[in-house]
Amino acid sequence: MDLLEYQGKQLFARHGIPVPSGKPAKTVDEAVAAADEIGYPCVVKAQVLIGGRGKAGGVKIAKDRAEATRHATDILGMDIKGFTVHEVWIEGASQIAEEYYASIVFDRSAKAPLVMLSTRGGMDIEAVAEEDPTAIARLHVDPLLGFQDFHGRKLAFAANIPADLVRPVGAMLTKLYAAFEAEEAMLIEVNPLIVTPERDVKALDAKVTLDGNSLFRHPENAELRDPSAEDPQEQMAHERGLTYVKLDGDIGILGNGAGLVMSTLDVVAQAGGAPANFLDAGGGSKADAIVSAVEVILSNEKVRAVLFNIFGGITRCDEVAKGLIEAFDIVKPEVPFVVRLDGTNDVEGRKLLADANLPNVATATTMNEAAEKVVELAKTGVAA
Amino acid sequence: MDLLEYQGKQLFARHGIPVPSGKPAKTVDEAVAAADEIGYPCVVKAQVLIGGRGKAGGVKIAKDRAEATRHATDILGMDIKGFTVHEVWIEGASQIAEEYYASIVFDRSAKAPLVMLSTRGGMDIEAVAEEDPTAIARLHVDPLLGFQDFHGRKLAFAANIPADLVRPVGAMLTKLYAAFEAEEAMLIEVNPLIVTPERDVKALDAKVTLDGNSLFRHPENAELRDPSAEDPQEQMAHERGLTYVKLDGDIGILGNGAGLVMSTLDVVAQAGGAPANFLDAGGGSKADAIVSAVEVILSNEKVRAVLFNIFGGITRCDEVAKGLIEAFDIVKPEVPFVVRLDGTNDVEGRKLLADANLPNVATATTMNEAAEKVVELAKTGVAA
């Protein structure tokens, strides 16, 4: 789960990580009131879950109230790479002497947290990594031992941080690691980590990704999910406990198991079709989950045909068939369906479907055949 | 550093460990006011850093104010095995259905925390251990992994805790371990850990020993040291940064390094003498530490002769000699001294002493000779 910048900064503040003070605002009035309270100059920052907002005009300095009003008006409602700005963060302008970069990533390959530090902050770190990999100091941490003071020194000296800043930058890394561990983050990134003219160290930005699976231990973080920042279909799916990702095509896809669904997308694409979504109904899907899934898929108006690709293991095909029959009863879909059922209780499932004789539902015995049929149906409304 | 029972309970409460509520009191009036506030029946408990206070009459139940007054009057000022009771703890009487035992010990031999649990609480656990070692379930914890939920279950089932109490007792152990780790304890012992008739689990006693070396990280614990509970000489030594333990004899001992001082006590005892104290002046002792040490040793009126046994390593013998000369100047001791100096700068040290020509100071070249001399001096006032 990604946090907005200001949510990340509030999380940082809880762990004693110095951040500029500020206030979030959802309307121009709120934004101007916040700016007045914080004082000028201040910065008006779009809160969206996508990078590159600075270049898109989503971050502006306001010297006075007139500018704050103008910027808040411009930024609220702005579209940044498909994300609408529903909220801004007003913070006091910081004096910047140096811009560094710091991050902690849950490194799946090394199976350990990876801490990175560079003096080349304030810019695209991937570009820095490509151009000069030695500019980024890296260190893996044994998760049972944790981040030690010497790790901070080792990184700071390796990154050529000036001697007087080794201690405060190390202390910042120690606190970032504590936050990473305590909040069960998958990523914490500070870019830029600034040094003020007074040689204080502060997190001027905050990118935090939390582990959705751990939110039951962090109720205060679970509340941070911002439904307004999500796509409405994805939001509906999330509420119903389904994993759904909207895509650009016109063929609705439902499968069980992320791998099989990804494979289904690939096979449909190979057959010349364009998937409209990724939807994993999950293990052990019951009939009502299937009803919800059909509703989510069809809530996307682009969908012209739907493919069900089920290989039952923990999921039982008869349950899927029951759900599909129920969904047709409730939703009465107007687009054609192709259904492929294999695995646990497939015979029973196929029989249920045959007996129900649903309108506009074709069956297929293999994944490839199913893909070809649905692509044809999406194009012509008629199965090949 | 040992905590009084009520200090231990307050520490427990900070970690969410259920304890009966109560109040400390230093006078009878305070005790009665506390009892009135807590309600009757309540328990008046002597707060001393020694076990066996129950048998000594230091724990009494008060049914009403008259009894509370009587018990507080009896217990405050009472002597329990040489410790004067300066404080009592008044707590609400608990209903007890079962008495268990739980502890966490810093096990030096295994180099890991040892967690112990038994259903045979409320009595001398060492007696239980001797009589039926299987009555105590034991488990070592990997300090980097920490105490896991399954550890609690494993201990609880091994100790034959009833099934309905496995979870709450396990949860109690988890919290005790968290306290052990967070507060850097050397020992946490709950005897008895009680089960109420409502099947709630509570710590009815609390024995906590903290690591004195870690107190710099725990300023709130550092303040708990109760000077009034310490022997006055030990208190004086502690304030001066010396390690001093008062013993029963009449020969004052000063050495550098705990091992050498213990050895010196043994050699003096073998020579027929009785040491009056253990005093380790520590590594690198400077002259002023020696002055303090002499003051502490002589503050014990039983002392009839003093032995200095120094083998210099990090400690320099000339510094010790300077300190002794200065101490004679300030304290003007009336008892004879025997001084043995060896090791770093011993030649310089011996020369300083010879030049100073202090009254009543004999020198010795070996530890055995020094011991024999001081024993003789303590007996006769004259060196053999």
Added chain:
Amino acid sequence: MSVLVDRETRLVVTGITGREGTFHATNNKRYGTQVVAGVTPGKGGQEVEGIPVFNTVQESVDKAGANTAMIFVPPRFAADSILEAADAGVRLIIAITEGIPAHDELRVYTQLRRNPDVRLVGPNCPGILSPGKASVGIIPASFFRQGNVGVVSRSGTLTYQIGNELAQRGFGNSSIVGIGGDPVPGSSFIDIIELFEQDPETEIIVMSGEIGGSAEEEAAEYIAANVTKPVVAYIAGFTAPPGKTMGHAGAIVSGTAGTARAKQEALEAKGVRVGRTPTETAEIAMEILGAK
């Protein structure tokens, strides 16, 4: 022969008294697996479909001789259950549970790695099937029969799909091993491929990967250096847009590394043929076996 589970497997199922735990433990037993014990704290002494239930994994080891554990407890209890099994001396732990917090997985992995005698497969995996011998987990065993194709896969249902494609062409499996798609799998492709390489029954290895991470790239290096048997691969997720999460935490694409394309290229560069669909993957395997 086969790998990891067989007729010597003596299985303890943690979470056996849960609905799914009972269902799959019973299924595994019915298949012929020696399911010798279940564990549910506080329910020691009960039985589930004739399987004795114990309070702790230690008891199941001491009293029922369990040597393999299947973890079927809810995600918030799973890390503890895995550590309990390892502590009790169980050598093979197969964790089916999905949705375990990533930091829990990290702690468990780091702790278990310190004991080379303990192997974890999963979590978030369908289990292991050695057709005709033993089934541990939720793989629909009736679809597979004994044979010489070893399958290792990050995805559950995709494993069945590929196994099924092979079965329809008349090929059976030595073992089918689901390693799971979570951020910190207990066993990697490399760990399982190493076992298949040593297994006399296995003649060809099919590995099924997906986008995210670098496990497939690492496997490619390992195969080139250490594996003499033919390996065929399949990668899911060519259509996944970068930066989108596709259900598995393991499927977060970051930049170019970890894409299906990058994985395919890494494998092909080391001489491993990669099928474009599950069907094509099965066809390549068939072709190689036929060519032998």
Added chain:
Amino acid sequence: MSVLVDRETRLVVTGITGREGTFHATNNKRYGTQVVAGVTPGKGGQEVEGIPVFNTVQESVDKAGANTAMIFVPPRFAADSILEAADAGVRLIIAITEGIPAHDELRVYTQLRRNPDVRLVGPNCPGILSPGKASVGIIPASFFRQGNVGVVSRSGTLTYQIGNELAQRGFGNSSIVGIGGDPVPGSSFIDIIELFEQDPETEIIVMSGEIGGSAEEEAAEYIAANVTKPVVAYIAGFTAPPGKTMGHAGAIVSGTAGTARAKQEALEAKGVRVGRTPTETAEIAMEILGAK
């Protein structure tokens, strides 16, 4: 020969710019030890008595070839400094610092144990002296000369006392190893006795213990089973009253176990002669060497 430190020792001193650090690093260097580096963060590039100072232990290893570290930083920084040295690849770490929190020692011990290539001696120890070759620590080296008695001791000054008793009788030492009296010593009596057993120069081993813990009892078992060379022991603390702390956290007496008497009996039961005073201990050693 000798054990642990010798002419091959290339020492880095952490905390070298502190007053005591400078004093003892200089002393060690003057004795002939190769003191190749010091470490004080932020003071990299400076020199202390001709010894180059680096910012990190890693740098001292990479640039000065340090293979042994002496830890001389204050107690609150010592655990970190030990872990840093181990992380940097230093094989032998000698921690002089006294007063390290016990839980810090526990974490360090548990972590280092996972790497069998790293040995920690101390903390709270006087160091190691191999007379005529190298001195690392605070042992007053001029009092000792080369010989065939290996000494291992929990107490600093008591070590000097015993070494001195031997020296006065004309015996020298292969090495004198202080293992420290803290709750969690990095090396035990057993670890050092094992080295002396293998060291050709050592003909007899003197171990000096004290009340508290069970290290002496464990050493007794080990000696009976594994040591061919004669061992003479001394135990301090016969006069210590039970339940009193005598300065070392290691000297907490609990019940009967851990008393000087119990240790003496455990050693004598295994055929190890125990001297009643340092003098008697030296006399026994002399007698055994004379009898050889």
